[in-house]
Amino acid sequence: xxxxxxxxxxxxxxxxxxxxxxxxxxxxxxxxxxxxxxxxxxxxxxxxxxxxxxxxxxxxxxxxxxxxxxxxxxxxxxxxxxxxxxxx
Numbered sequence: 749x750x751x752x753x754x755x756x757x758x759x760x761x762x763x764x765x766x767x768x769x770x771x772x773x774x775x776x777x778x779x780x781x782x783x784x785x786x787x788x789x790x791x792x793x794x795x796x797x798x799x800x801x802x803x804x805x806x807x808x809x810x811x812x813x814x815x816x817x818x819x820x821x822x823x824x825x826x827x828x829x830x831x832x833x834x835x836x
Contacts (some may be wrong), residue, residue, distance in 0.1 A: 756780045758787055760795045771795050 756775040763771055773791045775782075806814075 758791050760791055763795050763798065765795075765798055768798060771798070 755777070758773040758775060760771045760773070761769075763769070771791070773794075775787060779787070
């Protein structure tokens with residue numbers, strides 16, 4: 749479905765950012781008659797401020813699950829080592 753067929757679009761292809769290839773800006777209808785150079789300058793300024801996306805943080809539940817898995821794996825390794833020493 750296509751919406752907003754009559755919108756003005758401004759595309760920045762040189763983002764100078766390793767994470768983003770290009771940025772597409774949709775100009776508000778009340779500013780479509782504005783100076784093209786001013787719109788381009790504002791878009792470039794905004795694009796330069798773009799940083800890499802923030803890292804997602806693990807919740808406490810996920811951290812507890814990882815710690816529990818590590819403890820269980822260590823316990824299993826210790827049990828296997830003990831059994832191998834008893835048998836051999």
